[in-house]
Amino acid sequence: MxxxxxxxxxxxxxxxxxxxxxxxxxxxxxxxxxxxxxxxxxxxxxxxxxxxxxxxxxxxxxxxxxxxxxxxxxxxxxxxxxxxxxxxxxxxxxxxxxxxxxxxxxxxxxxxxxxxxxxxLLGDAYAGGHTDQNALVPTFGGAVKPTARYPRSVAAGLASENRSMLVVGFRSFTEFDARMVADTLDAAGVPFDVAGAEVRYAETFPADAKVTRFAKALDHDEHIDGTPARRALAEAVEPHVGDAERVGFPALLGDENTREVRAELGDRLGGDVFEIPMGPPSLLGLRLEDRLYAALDDExxxxxxxxxxxxxxxxxxxxxxxxxxxxxxxxxxxxxxxxxxxxxxxxxxxxxxxxxxxxxxxxxxxxxxxxxxxxxxxxxxxxxxxxxxxxxxxxxxxxxxxxxxxxxxxxxxxxxxxxxxxxxxxxxxxxxxxxxxxxxxxxxxxxxxxxxxxxxxxxxxxxxx
Amino acid sequence: MTDRTDETDDTHRPGDQPEQHRVTDGGVTAAPGREGAIPEEDTNVTEVFPEGNLDLRAGADNCYKCTTCDTSCPVAEVDEEFPGPKFQGPEQWRLKRKEDADIDGSIMSCSNCMRCDSACPSDVPLSQMHNEARGEYVDDQMDALSTEYVRNRILSNYRTSAELASKVPQLANFAMNFGPARWVMEKVLGVTKEREFPEFAEQTFREWWRERGGAHVQSSEKRIAYFHGCYSNYNTPEVAKAMVRVFEHFGYEILVPPQKCSGTPMFANGMLDDARRDAETNVENLASAIADGADVIASCTSCSLSLRQEYPELFDIDGVEDVSDNTFEAVEYLRIYEDLEGELADAELDGQSFGYHGPCHARNQGLHRQAVELFRDVDGVRVEDVGDSCSGISGTYGWKEEKYDTSMKIGEEMFEHMKHAEGEAGMTECPTCAMQMEHGTGYDIYHPLELLEDALVD
Structure with missing residues (x-):
C-alpha cells in the first residue's frame, strides 16, 4: 500500500x-x-x-x-x-x-x-481584484458578461469604459463574426463607438484551421505567405483603425508569448489591443489551465x-x-x-x-x-x-x-x-x-x-x- | 531489406482465419464495454451504418463536437492543413460508412501521440479510430511498391533492422551515420539525413542477461516479467540493466520472456498486420508469465501503453485482456507496491539537475508527473518539468524526410524550456523523445530508472 x-x-x-x-x-x-x-x-x-x-x-x-x-x-x-x-x-x-x-x-x-x-495564484495574469464590482466583458457573441476576474489580455475591452473600439475578425477564421459582435454591442447601448471589420489575414489557412494554429503562428511570429505573422496581422488591420482607441481580436493572440504578441500589435496599431473570450475550445481556458497546474506544482x-x-x-x-x-x-x-x-x-x-x-x-x-x-x-x-x-x-x-x-x-x-x-x-x-x-x-x-x-x-x- | 515473413510464420495459431487477422478484428469481443456500447436488448438501435470489423458506432455517437481534441493535437498546432483528430476519428468514421468513400490521406500525418484520448471529455476512442483508419488506408489505398510504403515498413519494423545491426554494432554505427549513405537513404527512401541514428550497443541487454546467468533473486511472492522492448535491448541496455538492479534491490524475481516489438511504430504507420504478428508472440509469452504469478513491467511508456490499451482495442487474441490488466511501467509499479519515497528519503545524489519531459504516451497512463514528484525531496538532485508540449518526434514520425520540419516545429517549445531549465541534462521515459531531446539541445538524456539505480543500488 x-x-x-x-x-x-x-x-x-x-x-x-x-x-x-x-x-x-x-x-x-x-x-x-x-x-x-x-x-x-x-x-x-x-x-x-x-x-x-x-x-x-x-x-x-x-x-x-x-x-x-x-x-x-x-x-x-x-x-x-x-x-x-x-x-x-x-x-x-x-x-x-x-x-x-x-x-x-x-x-x-x-x-x-x-x-x-x-x-x-494567477498573479498579474488576471485583473479585477482591485474592486468588489463586477467587470462587464464583451464576449464572442457580442453579449456582455458580468464577471469578477478576467485575463489581463481582455482588460482593455471592458464595456464600462468609453474609449472607442474596433472589433477585428478574419475571413479565414469562420468562428468569429466581428461585425455581428460590433452590431450587438452597439444595439445594447454601450457608451462608446464600436465598429467591426473583417480583414484578410492568413488567407492561406483553410477555413477549418484550429484556433491553436492561429495562436502558434503568432506565438513564434511565423512567416505566413512570406510575411511575419504579427506584421501581417497589423498591416491588415491598420487601414480600419481610424479613430478607434482600442482594438479587439478573438482570443487567439498567442499562447506561450501572448503578452509579447499583444504588445507588438499594440505598438504597430497605436492603440490598446485586447482579446474577446471565445466559446469552446477556448485559448483563455487553456492558458488558465496551464497556470493553475503550474501553481499546483509550486504548492x-x-x-x-x-x-x-x-x-x-x-x-x-x-x-x-x-x-x-x-x-x-x-x-x-x-x-x-x-x-x-x-x-x-x-x-x-x-x-x-x-x-x-x-x-x-x-x-x-x-x-x-x-x-x-x-x-x-x-x-x-x-x-x-x-x-x-x-x-x-x-x-x-x-x-x-x-x-x-x-x-x-x-x-x-x-x-x-x-x-x-x-x-x-x-x-x-x-x-x-x-x-x-x-x-x-x-x-x-x-x-x-x-x-x-x-x-x-x-x-x-x-x-x- | 530482408524478407520478414519467415520469422513470424510460426507464431500464427491454427484458429486464425486470414480474413480475420486482416487489420483489426474484434476489439469488441476482447474488450466488452470499452466504448460503452449499449447492449442490444436495452435499446432498439436501428442499423444505420453497416458495421466494419470493429464496432465503433457508440464511440462515434459519443462525440458532441466540442473540438477539445483538436486543441490538444500537436500536429494541428503547426500544420494548418491537418484536419485534426475530430475529423480523423468520428467524422471520417461516418464518411466511411458510404461505400465509395476513401480514407483521407491526411490520416498519415497523425503522429499517434494519442493526446486526443486524454482530452476527450466524452470517452470517444479517438486513437482506436485513427488506428483503424490508418490501417485501412495503408492496406487499401497505399501502393505496396511505393517508396513511402517501403520506407514506413522498414521504419516500423525497427526491431528487424536493429537485430541485424546488433550482430555487427561497430560496422552498423559507422554505416548508419556515414554521410553518403545517409544522402542516399534520404533520396531513395525518404529517411531524413538531419538526424543521427542511435548507436547500437556493443552488447545487447539479452546478451548481458544471459552472460550474468539470468535472475539473481528468486521469489515466489514478488515476480515480474520484463518487457524491455527493442530500444533498451539494442540501443540503451543501461536502462534495462538499471531496471534489473532496482527491481532486484526490492527483492523481485525477474523473468525475461521471449518478445518482439510492442507494435507502437507499426500502429503509427498503419502496419497492423505486422503489429498483430508480434502481438501474438508477446501476448502468448507474457500471459504465460502472468500465469506463473508475474506482473509485466515495461521501461518504455509507449511499450506499456501499447500492451495496456492498443492491444485490447485492436486485437482479439487469447489472453490479451490479461496482459493489459497486469502491465505497468517500471517506476509506476514501484510507487504502487513499494515504499519508494521512504527508500529515497535517505538517498543522496551528487548534485545533478535534469529537465524532465513527460512523453505523450506517459500522460495517457497518468505517469507524467512521477519523476518530478519522486525526486522532489531527494537531496542532491533537481528534476524540473519542462512543460506539457509534445517533443514532436512521435517515434518514426520525425524520421521521415517530409515530416522532419513539422517534428522540429512541434519540438521547439520543449527545446526552449529545456534550455531555460537548470542544468544540462534531460530526463524522460520514452526512447524516441530522448532522441529528439538530445537532437534539439545536445544534452545527455537519462531514464528515471538510471537515477533510481544511482540512488538506491550500491
Whole structure:
C-alpha cells in the first residue's frame, strides 16, 4: 500500500485545484487525481462570481417541482422567473439567494477568500481584484458578461469604459463574426463607438484551421505567405483603425508569448489591443489551465491525469469512513488511501453527475442527489427557463460534507466542491467559477483539519433542502 | 531489406482465419464495454451504418463536437492543413460508412501521440479510430511498391533492422551515420539525413542477461516479467540493466520472456498486420508469465501503453485482456507496491539537475508527473518539468524526410524550456523523445530508472 496522502482530491477543474491548494496551505500532504484534461479548456477563461440572482418569488427559491405540460412557447417564456441583474457587485444580492444555494451555506467570506486565493495564484495574469464590482466583458457573441476576474489580455475591452473600439475578425477564421459582435454591442447601448471589420489575414489557412494554429503562428511570429505573422496581422488591420482607441481580436493572440504578441500589435496599431473570450475550445481556458497546474506544482500538490476513479473502499472497521478510492490504471484497480477526500468531479457536463432515464446519480461515491421523482419534472419547456436539472447535485452541509437522504454526512471524511454540489443554477446566475472557488476553499480547508470534527458542521439538519 | 515473413510464420495459431487477422478484428469481443456500447436488448438501435470489423458506432455517437481534441493535437498546432483528430476519428468514421468513400490521406500525418484520448471529455476512442483508419488506408489505398510504403515498413519494423545491426554494432554505427549513405537513404527512401541514428550497443541487454546467468533473486511472492522492448535491448541496455538492479534491490524475481516489438511504430504507420504478428508472440509469452504469478513491467511508456490499451482495442487474441490488466511501467509499479519515497528519503545524489519531459504516451497512463514528484525531496538532485508540449518526434514520425520540419516545429517549445531549465541534462521515459531531446539541445538524456539505480543500488 504505497499511494497515500493526507487529502485526496478527485477532479482537476477549478474546484478541485482550489481545494487542493487550500488543503496544502493548511499543511496537508495533498494528491489530486483527474480522469481527463480539465473542462477549463471548454470555459471562457472568465472568473464569474455572481452576475444575476433569481427573484425571491421565483420557483428557484422553493423545492416544489410542478409537472410540466406542453405549453405554448410564448406563454412559457412570459412565465419565466426573471433574474435580477447584471449585478454591480456579486456581494450585493447574497441575501437574495435561496437557502440551499452553496453561497448561502458557505457565506460571503468564502467567496472573498476563494477569489483572493485565485488572485494570488494567477498573479498579474488576471485583473479585477482591485474592486468588489463586477467587470462587464464583451464576449464572442457580442453579449456582455458580468464577471469578477478576467485575463489581463481582455482588460482593455471592458464595456464600462468609453474609449472607442474596433472589433477585428478574419475571413479565414469562420468562428468569429466581428461585425455581428460590433452590431450587438452597439444595439445594447454601450457608451462608446464600436465598429467591426473583417480583414484578410492568413488567407492561406483553410477555413477549418484550429484556433491553436492561429495562436502558434503568432506565438513564434511565423512567416505566413512570406510575411511575419504579427506584421501581417497589423498591416491588415491598420487601414480600419481610424479613430478607434482600442482594438479587439478573438482570443487567439498567442499562447506561450501572448503578452509579447499583444504588445507588438499594440505598438504597430497605436492603440490598446485586447482579446474577446471565445466559446469552446477556448485559448483563455487553456492558458488558465496551464497556470493553475503550474501553481499546483509550486504548492507541492502531487497530481496525475489520465485515469478515472471508479470506486471506493471504506476504512477498516468504520463503514462510515472512506479508506481509499480505487483508480482504474488501464485495467488494474489501484487503491489510493487518504485521511480525507474531496469530491470535485463536476456537474452533468463534466460527468461528475451521471444520469439515465430513471435517475441522476453521483457515480463515484453514490452520494444522495435530491431530485424530482418524475423525470419530466427535471426540466421545463422553456429552453432558457428555470430547469430543475441545472441545480441538481449533492446536498452539502455548511462544511461541504455531502449529506445522505436523512441529512447525515454520507461519510465522515468526504467533502465536496464545485459543480457536483447542487443548489446553484450557475449558467443563469453567472456564478460557476465563484461557486467552485468558494466551495473549494471550504472543502479543502475542512479536509485538511487534523482534529477531524468540523465544528461548523453541527447544524446539518437545519439546512436540509 | 530482408524478407520478414519467415520469422513470424510460426507464431500464427491454427484458429486464425486470414480474413480475420486482416487489420483489426474484434476489439469488441476482447474488450466488452470499452466504448460503452449499449447492449442490444436495452435499446432498439436501428442499423444505420453497416458495421466494419470493429464496432465503433457508440464511440462515434459519443462525440458532441466540442473540438477539445483538436486543441490538444500537436500536429494541428503547426500544420494548418491537418484536419485534426475530430475529423480523423468520428467524422471520417461516418464518411466511411458510404461505400465509395476513401480514407483521407491526411490520416498519415497523425503522429499517434494519442493526446486526443486524454482530452476527450466524452470517452470517444479517438486513437482506436485513427488506428483503424490508418490501417485501412495503408492496406487499401497505399501502393505496396511505393517508396513511402517501403520506407514506413522498414521504419516500423525497427526491431528487424536493429537485430541485424546488433550482430555487427561497430560496422552498423559507422554505416548508419556515414554521410553518403545517409544522402542516399534520404533520396531513395525518404529517411531524413538531419538526424543521427542511435548507436547500437556493443552488447545487447539479452546478451548481458544471459552472460550474468539470468535472475539473481528468486521469489515466489514478488515476480515480474520484463518487457524491455527493442530500444533498451539494442540501443540503451543501461536502462534495462538499471531496471534489473532496482527491481532486484526490492527483492523481485525477474523473468525475461521471449518478445518482439510492442507494435507502437507499426500502429503509427498503419502496419497492423505486422503489429498483430508480434502481438501474438508477446501476448502468448507474457500471459504465460502472468500465469506463473508475474506482473509485466515495461521501461518504455509507449511499450506499456501499447500492451495496456492498443492491444485490447485492436486485437482479439487469447489472453490479451490479461496482459493489459497486469502491465505497468517500471517506476509506476514501484510507487504502487513499494515504499519508494521512504527508500529515497535517505538517498543522496551528487548534485545533478535534469529537465524532465513527460512523453505523450506517459500522460495517457497518468505517469507524467512521477519523476518530478519522486525526486522532489531527494537531496542532491533537481528534476524540473519542462512543460506539457509534445517533443514532436512521435517515434518514426520525425524520421521521415517530409515530416522532419513539422517534428522540429512541434519540438521547439520543449527545446526552449529545456534550455531555460537548470542544468544540462534531460530526463524522460520514452526512447524516441530522448532522441529528439538530445537532437534539439545536445544534452545527455537519462531514464528515471538510471537515477533510481544511482540512488538506491550500491
Amino acid at each position: 504505497a499511494i497515500e496522502s493526507d487529502v485526496l482530491v478527485v477532479g482537476g477543474g477549478l474546484a478541485g485545484m482550489t481545494s487542493a491548494v487550500a488543503a496544502a496551505r493548511a499543511g496537508a500532504d495533498v494528491r489530486l487525481v483527474s480522469h481527463k484534461k480539465t473542462s477549463l479548456r471548454q470555459a471562457s477563461g472568465l472568473i464569474d462570481a455572481l452576475g444575476y440572482v433569481p427573484e425571491r418569488s421565483s420557483p428557484a427559491g422553493q423545492s416544489e417541482y410542478i409537472s410540466q405540460e406542453r405549453k405554448d412557447f410564448r406563454e412559457v417564456r412570459s412565465n419565466r422567473g426573471e433574474y435580477k441583474g447584471p449585478l454591480v457587485s456579486p456581494y450585493d444580492e447574497f441575501g437574495e439567494l435561496p437557502d440551499d444555494h452553496p453561497y448561502s451555506l458557505v457565506g460571503e467570506e468564502a467567496l472573498r477568500e476563494g477569489l483572493s486565493l485565485f488572485d494570488e 507541492g500538490v502531487q497530481y496525475e491525469t489520465g485515469n478515472p476513479v471508479v470506486g471506493y473502499e471504506t476504512a477498516d472497521g468504520a463503514p462510515d469512513r472512506l479508506g481509499s478510492v480505487l483508480v482504474d490504471r488501464k485495467g488494474r484497480e489501484v487503491p489510493y488511501a487518504a485521511d480525507t477526500f474531496v469530491l470535485a468531479t463536476g456537474g452533468l457536463v463534466g460527468k461528475g453527475l451521471g444520469s439515465d432515464r430513471n435517475a441522476v446519480q453521483e457515480p463515484v461515491f453514490g452520494c444522495h442527489v435530491p431530485q424530482p421523482e418524475d423525470r419530466y419534472d427535471w426540466f421545463v419547456d422553456d429552453a432558457f427557463g428555470d430547469h430543475a436539472y441545472a441545480r441538481l447535485g449533492v446536498e452539502p452541509s455548511k462544511a461541504m460534507r455531502p449529506l445522505d437522504a436523512g441529512g447525515d454526512p454520507e461519510f465522515a471524511n468526504l467533502y465536496a466542491a464545485g459543480a457536483v454540489v447542487g443548489g446553484a443554477d450557475v449558467a443563469r446566475e453567472k456564478s460557476a467559477s465563484g461557486v467552485s472557488l468558494a466551495t473549494g476553499i471550504i472543502a479543502g480547508r475542512e479536509a485538511a483539519r487534523t482534529d477531524r470534527e468540523p465544528t461548523t458542521d453541527s447544524n446539518t439538519t437545519e439546512i436540509r433542502r
